[in-house]
Amino acid sequence: MRLKKRAAFAALPPGFKSTFLDALTPPEVRALLRVARSVRISLHEVLQHEGEPARRLWLLGTGRVAVYRLRRDGNKLFLRWGAPGDAFGFATIVRAPARYLVTIETVQEGSILVWDSADCQALISRCPNLTKAVNWAVSRYLDGLIDVFGMCQFQTAEERLARVVVDSAGQLGHSSPEGIVVDLKNEEIALAAHMSLFTATRHLSKWQRTGLLKKYRGKIVLPSLSPFETITSDT
Amino acid sequence: MRLKKRAAFAALPPGFKSTFLDALTPPEVRALLRVARSVRISLHEVLQHEGEPARRLWLLGTGRVAVYRLRRDGNKLFLRWGAPGDAFGFATIVRAPARYLVTIETVQEGSILVWDSADCQALISRCPNLTKAVNWAVSRYLDGLIDVFGMCQFQTAEERLARVVVDSAGQLGHSSPEGIVVDLKNEEIALAAHMSLFTATRHLSKWQRTGLLKKYRGKIVLPSLSPFETITSDT
DNA sequence: CGGATTCTTGACGAGAATCAAGAGTTGTGG
């Protein structure tokens, strides 16, 4: 992880969208960006490890991360993807001397903006909305987690998969002439849908035969989302 | 739900334990109790309903509640029990004009202490640790939820059941000459372990035959927890 | 003594994980 100069706000792309920053006023955003460090992140890098002291709040600028929890038996419990604009390391702010609750790993190289705990303490007094923004983000996170949990308890593999396809398209997909392109391997889709690679492959193949989507190595293309939303909602 | 006089602190039993209140200083606790309303709660009463505006923070004094989320398909996703000393309605504080994320229902009659949003706002400025206590509680809640989620994903019905038995014993059990008594029906145990009533009954019966526990109508008695901890950990 | 809960047990089947074996892609080095 290489450090870069401060004054990272120049690094924010023009069309950059962040639900987290949107909860702040423009002056507050500027105050944050002024003290942010921009850091390049490479593939398969662990950006925070559960149990370690929470030393920094950070925002994903470009790339993609996976949020999960490690279990004593070695399994990884996938929790969510992180896309550009998502913030992490809330423990740094929410409960001062704390430890990370989850592990976060890069699955696509990119860059992040970092604020260490000292910066955060200083910013809290200057930006009254900062704690509010963090609380909101935590709430949304909790809400989403409960939802995923419910999905895993009450929906079949096919329904879960359909939902993951829809959600991923919204969060990670980009448009193209043939439809929405989502850069995910079968293995990653299976992980997010909490099922085996084989079950995921079977249903995806079936949907390809039905013409609902097209599969390529490492990505899928969706002409339309509506059929999947149908699978998700009925039953 | 009948209202009672303020100055409810007299209502706190002598041996009352609350992780939530423990995060506050004694003067802060007194400040809270001074403005608390004590409210009697009856069986099967819905104390807060997900989606409704979060208007009050409250603390369970006596009795037991179930925290769950309702799904559009009518299913209930059980999340946790609430025992005396547990606080709820954090949304009231964490993100000012907010809605409850979960539904909470009484499963044993008892009493709660209530602070409505106006009280909360006033208390926040007087008790600097209040928001901190709420944040801690939310974190613990999130942490526990992730754990339960992982348990449901990676452990068999028997392992989940063993863990629910151990956890319930710690949270709701009370000692007796023959062991720890846990007042739960098979149906409630099954709910907490996220499995069908029948699967739960089968394993509990098996454990009774093996002598690991004794079953009665509406309760189980555990001479020792260690065998269940073994089931939980190995594999 | 009904009647309502709560618990028990067996038979059955659906869903999904595992295993095995191979086909299709992509990238690399000679």
Next chain:
DNA sequence: CCACAACTCTTGATTCTCGTCAAGAATCCG
């Protein structure tokens, strides 16, 4: 430019866990 290795995807056969349904036993209560 070809050959080979590594990775990704596919499909079928098999197994197993657990939910569903049915029927009845045990317990509690007015």
